[in-house]
Amino acid sequence: MIRQFTKRNKDYSKWYNEIVIKSGLAEFSGVRGFMIIKPYGISIWEIIKTKLDKMFKETGHKNVYFPLLIPKSFFSKEKQHIKSFSKECAVVTHCKLIKKEKNKKELVIDPQSKLQEELIIRPTSESIIWKTYKRWIQSYRDLPILLNQWGNAVRWEMRTRLFLRTSEFLWQEGHTAHSTKNEAIEETKKILNIYTRFLENFMAIPVLQGVKPYMDKFSGSETTYCLEALMQDGKALQIGTSHFLGQNFSKAFDVKFTNINGKKEHVWSTSWGISTRLIGGLIMSHSDDRGLVIPPKIAPIQTVIIPIYKNRKELNQISEITEKIKNILEKQGISVQYDDRDIFTPGWKFNEYEMKGIPIRISIGSYEIKHEKAEVFRRDTYEKMDVSWNCLKKFIPELLEKIQNNIYQKALQRTNKGTLTLDHYDDFKKKINETGGFILAHWDGTINTVKKIQEETEATIRCIPIHIQNNVNVKETGKCIYSGKTSNQRVIFAKSY
RNA sequence: CGGGGUAUAGCGUAGUUUGGUUAUCGCGCCUGGUUUGGGACCAGGAGGUCGUAGGUUCAAAUCCUGCUACCCCGACCA
Numbered sequence: 001m002i003r004q005f006t007k008r009n010k011d012y013s014k015w016y017n018e019i020v021i022k023s024g025l026a027e028f029s030g031v032r033g034f035m036i037i038k039p040y041g042i043s044i045w046e047i048i049k050t051k052l053d054k055m056f057k058e059t060g061h062k063n064v065y066f067p068l069l070i071p072k073s074f075f076s077k078e079k080q081h082i083k084s085f086s087k088e089c090a091v092v093t094h095c096k097l098i099k100k101e102k103n104k105k106e107l108v109i110d111p112q113s114k115l116q117e118e119l120i121i122r123p124t125s126e127s128i129i130w131k132t133y134k135r136w137i138q139s140y141r142d143l144p145i146l147l148n149q150w151g152n153a154v155r156w157e158m159r160t161r162l163f164l165r166t167s168e169f170l171w172q173e174g175h176t177a178h179s180t181k182n183e184a185i186e187e188t189k190k191i192l193n194i195y196t197r198f199l200e201n202f203m204a205i206p207v208l209q210g211v212k213p214y215m216d217k218f219s220g221s222e223t224t225y226c227l228e229a230l231m232q233d234g235k236a237l238q239i240g241t242s243h244f245l246g247q248n249f250s251k252a253f254d255v256k257f258t259n260i261n262g263k264k265e266h267v268w269s270t271s272w273g274i275s276t277r278l279i280g281g282l283i284m285s286h287s288d289d290r291g292l293v294i295p296p297k298i299a300p301i302q303t304v305i306i307p308i309y310k311n312r313k314e315l316n317q318i319s320e321i322t323e324k325i326k327n328i329l330e331k332q333g334i335s336v337q338y339d340d341r342d343i344f345t346p347g348w349k350f351n352e353y354e355m356k357g358i359p360i361r362i363s364i365g366s367y368e369i370k371h372e373k374a375e376v377f378r379r380d381t382y383e384k385m386d387v388s389w390n391c392l393k394k395f396i397p398e399l400l401e402k403i404q405n406n407i408y409q410k411a412l413q414r415t416n417k418g419t420l421t422l423d424h425y426d427d428f429k430k431k432i433n434e435t436g437g438f439i440l441a442h443w444d445g446t447i448n449t450v451k452k453i454q455e456e457t458e459a460t461i462r463c464i465p466i467h468i469q470n471n472v473n474v475k476e477t478g479k480c481i482y483s484g485k486t487s488n489q490r491v492i493f494a495k496s497y
Numbered sequence: 498c499g500g501g502g503u504a505u506a507g508c509g510u511a512g513u514u515u516g517g518u519u520a521u522c523g524c525g526c527c528u529g530g531u532u533u534g535g536g537a538c539c540a541g542g543a544g545g546u547c548g549u550a551g552g553u554u555c556a557a558a559u560c561c562u563g564c565u566a567c568c569c570c571g572a573c574c575a
Contacts, residue, residue, distance in 0.1 A: 013569080032567065087573075124575090158498075158573060165575075218575090226575095238575065275575060308534050347535035354535095365534060375534085 007289045012233045013161075019283060020162045023292045023355050033160040033167035037276070040356065043300035044279055045170060049150060051202055051297075052172065052274070055194050056148050061174065064147045066128050069119040074127045078252040084219035085123045088156040092119040121154040126220065126245075126271060129175045130253035137177060137267060140259050144187070145177040163280030164237070164497050171275035177267045179257060181246070184268035185223075188244040191272045192225045192466075195240040203278065204295040204408035205229050205285045206415045207239060208438065210463025210492060215447050221271075222246035228462045228492065230415045231284040234436020236462045236494035239281045242272035280497075285411050286380075292357025293380055295407045296400040303329060303396060304358045305338045308346045308365030315340065318364050321389070325362070325374070328393050334400065354379060359403050360396065380406050421490070425481050428493070432457045438494050440465070442487035444480035453482050453493070462492045 005022060006014040020026050025041035037045065053063070069092060076082055096113030100106040122128070129147075136142060154168045174191060178184040192209060199205045207227040217224035221243035229239045250256070250267040259265050286293040296302050305326065307318040319340060326336045337358075339349055346363065353361055361377040368374050374392060376385045380403050387395050418437035422428050428439055443449060443461065454460050468489050480487045 017569090028567070030567070084574085153575090155574075157575095159571080169575075171575080241575070273575075277575065310533070342533085345533050345535085345537055347533085347537085349536085350534095351536050363534075367534075 005289075005291075008232065015289075016284065017162060019287055019291060019355075023357065025279065025283075025292075026162055028162075033157055035162055035166050037170070040300065041279065044282070044294070044298060045276060047298050047300065048203075048274075048278060049172070052194075052198055053148075053150070055198060056172075056174070059146075059190060059194065061146045061148045061176075064149050065151065066122075066125050066132070066149060068122055068151070070122050070125070070128045072118045072120055074131050075120050077127060077130075078220045078249055080248070081126065081220040081252075085155070089123055090121040090154050090156055092121065122151075123153055123155045124271075124273075125149070125151075125153075125173055126175065126249055127253075130249045130255060130269075133175075133177055133250075133267070134253050134255045137255055137257050140179045140257050143177055143179045143257060143267065144183065146174075146187075147176065148172060148174040161280070161497070163276055163283070165277070169275045169277065171273050174270070174272045176270045177250075177255070178269065179259065179265070179267070181268050184246075184270050185244050188223070188225055188242045188270045188272070191242045191270070192227065192240075195227055195242070195272075195274060199227065199229070199239065199278075200408065202295070202297045203282055203285075204297075204404060204411060205239065205281055206408070206412045208415075208419075208463070208492065209466040211466060211469045212463055213450075213461050213491065215450070216461065218243045218271075220245060220248050220252075222248065225466070226463050228438075228494070229281055229285065230418050230438055230494070231281070231497070232414065233284070234418060234495065236438065236492075236496040237277070237281050237284065238462070238496070239278060240272075240274045243270060245269040245271060286407050287357065291355035293407065294357035294359065296359045296404045299357065299359050300335065301337045301356075301358050302334050302400060303336045303360040303362060304349075304353050305336060305362045305364065306346055306349050306353075307338075307340050308363055310366070314366060314369075317369060321369065322364060325389065325392055329396055332393070332397055334396060350377075360399060362392075362396075378403055380410075423478070423481065428459075428481055429457055432459045432493070432495060436495050438462070438492050440490045441481040441493055442478040442489070443491045443493075444483045444485040444487050446483070449480060449482045458495050459493045460496060462494050462496060464489060464491045 005018045008015045023040065024038050026035045026037045029036045093115060094109045094113045095115060096110035097107040098110040100108045133145065136145065150172050152168055152170050157165055157167050160166050176184070176187050178187060196207055196209060199207050207229050210226050210228060212224040212226055218241065223244040225242045226238055227240040228236045231237055247266040247268060249269055255267045256264045257267055282294070282298065283292060286295065305322050307315055307322060309315040309318055322338050326338055329336050350361065357379060359379050361379070363375045373386045373388050376387050376395070376399065377383070378399060418435065419440070420431060420437060421440040422431065423441070428441060431437060431439060439459070450461055476490065477486065477488050479485065
């Protein structure tokens with residue numbers, strides 16, 4: 001019996017949902033917009049955490065933990081911040097439940113337990129952190145503060161999608177404080193580069209570094225740097241952000257330091273984050289019609305070994321060999337799972353591990369025992385190879401490298417192919433409509449133009465590519481693709497998640 | 498918030514138009530046996546307040562009314 005699932009080109013979003021559920025990453029929870037991340041999904045998140053955490057620590061950051069709940073009054077300080085987040089806050093107003101009637105099970109809120117001040121479940125932690133930094137910072141000697149926290153946040157979303165947009169998400173939020181503007185900007189860029197390296201080297205997701213246009217930046221920031229990745233369906237996914245907050249929060253929370261000359265100045269700050277959305281991006285970048293494809297460096301299990309046997313005696317023989325192979329590989333830091341469960345046939349296991357995206361599968365049966373070989377299968381290309389036992393030690397790590405590289409190159413080529421420079425609105429519409437992709441086009445800088453383009457094509461400005469933003473000299477003047485008005489730079493348009 | 502779905506065993510479903518014995522089938526689960534190179538097979542077994550509240554009726558999964566929940570497609574957003 002073959003368990004089918006929806007193909008990408010038939011119904012992309014159905015494919016996406018099915019792959020998440022069938023591969024065991026996550027499922028719906030019964031609470032609207034909130035998902036259960038299953039062990040397999042969390043194990044990927046844990047790897048993401050471990051790798052990124054190391055990179056943060058290497059650049060001088062420390063971890064910290066602030067509360068989940070934020071008093072409403074803290075939250076009301078920074079104007080722009082309130083404006084954007086107040087629409088999607090979950091608010092705690094009471095702290096007790098009581099039985100509605102005696103001897104009945106139904107519970108109601110105890111009106112007596114109303115809180116003096118309502119508490120907001122953090123949609124992000126700037127407010128409580130800046131309230132605290134005010135106490136921590138007096139002198140330039142207290143700076144910089146380079147902190148990060150791993151936690152969760154809640155934003156009451158109207159429309160949710162597994163991993164891509166859920167009302168609760170797991171994430172990492174960095175919050176730094178600096179004595180100079182320049183240092184804060186450098187920090188923002190440093191983090192952007194860490195994210196980029198992580199995404200490209202580990203997750204094999206090529207990203208475009210950019211700056212958000214003024215109307216699209218994080219509320220309360222001066223500049224929002226972002227990473228945009230192109231998914232297989234031609235839509236863009238914002239996969240990481242790093243904000244230069246200027247002095248907005250230090251002013252809102254009155255955080256000043258005394259500089260070396262004894263003068264008081266407002267602190268400069270940044271914040272930056274990535275979330276469980278990365279897992280959504282991982283799926284939509286690499287996976288195919290047979291299931292997940294996970295780059296080896298992020299795969300919870302890099303190699304699975306499946307025995308093929310006719311009887312107990314054969315299994316014992318295979319297991320003996322397998323244990324040795326497993327040891328050899330594990331000594332090199334490769335994660336190996338030996339699946340000798342008798343309740344499933346090899347065919348069942350093959351399909352299961354392909355669905356889960358395990359990069360390499362090794363199978364060993366009587367044929368292999370006889371020839372002292374193993375059948376090695378790679379998930380990314382479906383290629384099968386016979387490898388003799390004494391070569392595995394070298395072969396498998398090299399193959400993992402190759403797979404990692406191939407997955408990245410494939411995504412890179414797809415992204416490059418999907419990125420076009422266009423000057424005519426007809427071409428623009430056609431491209432967006434037919435294949436999607438990143439389109440580099442001139443923009444007159446007005447919100448009105450963006451609105452019109454969005455209405456007509458569903459595409460929006462994703463970002464101003466950082467190389468264009470940074471290098472005034474290469475700024476190219478031209479005419480806005482929509483209005484024909486003068487433009488001095490190209491921006492990236494795309495449909496997005 | 499608008500539009501569309503769905504709600505029956507752990508999961509996926511048939512039955513609902515046209516009410517009628519003991520609610521269908523597949524997967525999964527348990528027991529025993531045979532199997533095992535691309536989602537094995539045989540035999541036996543367990544498992545249900547048909548989302549919820551009310552109504553119509555001799556009789557409701559099925560008809561009527563209300564309610565609730567989740568999913569999908571849009572508008573808002575990491």
